[in-house]
Amino acid sequence: MSDRLVYFNGQHVPESEARVSIFDSSLMFGDMAFEMTRTFNQQPFRLRSHLDRLYASLRLLEIDCGMTIDEMEQVTHETLRLNLPTESADMDWQIMHNVSRGPLSIYKTAFPEDLRPTVSVNCWPLITHNGGFAPNYSSGVDLMIPSQQALPSHLVDMKAKTRSRLHYQMAQLQAARAGGKWPVLLDPDGFLAEGPGWNIFLVRKGVLYTPEPRNILCGVTRGTIIELAQDAGIEVREANLGHYEALMAEELFCASTSFCLVHAATFEGQRVGEGAPGPVFSQLLESWNRLVNLDIVAQANEYAHRLPAWEAQHLEGTPVGTK
Ligand SMILES: Cc1ncc(COP(=O)(O)O)c(C=O)c1O
Secondary structure: OOOOEEEEOOEEEEHHHOOOOOOEHHHHHOOEEEEEEEEEOOEEOOHHHHHHHHHHHHHHHOOOOOOOHHHHHHHHHHHHHHHHHHOOOOOOEEEEEEEEOOEOHHHHHHOOOOOOOEEEEEEEEOHHHHHHHOHHHHHOEEEEOOOOOOOOOOOOOOOOOEOOOHHHHHHHHHHHHOOOOEEOEEOOOOOEEEEOOEEEEEEEOOEEEEEOOOOOOOOHHHHHHHHHHHHOOOOEEEEOOOHHHHHHOOEEEEEEOOOEEEEEEEEOOEEOOOOOOOHHHHHHHHHHHHHHOOOHHHHHHHHHHHHHHHHHHHHHOOOOOOO
């Protein structure tokens, strides 16, 4: 059992006691907004941007979580502070917010207190995510287009970050079946949308392109990359990009909170550029490292090295503790 604590409906409880009811609307409808933030050097990165997006998603879902955004921010810092001592000082963290409407009212007799939204904030050491991910930084990832499409915003607005994600899961299953590939979903107009947990960028003739914010989640990482590119004098264009544009790209890469950015080695079975990180990607990765004052690839490699022992220790039930 871990020593981690989770903020759950007004109090901090051991992780194993943070349980969502089977009557919760999140389970019935995928009716839950969420966020995933990460730390660099144990400082949350752009937490306020993540919380702004969380509160925008809640507004779309018409959920009042009963906390102001300032209160949520404070609870987030407190939850992280409580969990930091359970790991070594060089551990970075995933911070997850999950907010649902709560149990459906038809089941109210099962709840002695009034029905209320389910609000949780939990922290998880990034060693598992980024340790497992580390080899991708050198090999790159292989992208493919699955038959599963992205949802257009006139059906369900994907700018909200919700747990209603079966189409992403279907795309992942199709890509996994194709031999461990990463799926880029097309929207119903045939334009590149995004991956199941990341945004896509391509480079052509020195210009950085990314899908316009129509049928996609506008990632915090995506926004940061656009800023870094503009600061470096790289031209950035948000555009409708298709299969053709991706095939013609000199560089293709994916962006998301946990891994930040990773290059694509192939797209639809064809090599992208030289199959290695391209010059624009490499420049952006360096700028990212400077921004967060951390070498993210070196950190992932270090986590990969430590991961087997970390997992063994945690499976034995011996917390790693402060070192
Ligand atoms: C569908 C989707 N697109 C893009 C992203 C990237 O967003 P961010 O950079 O804020 O992590 C995510 C993150 O989980 C996502 O789920």
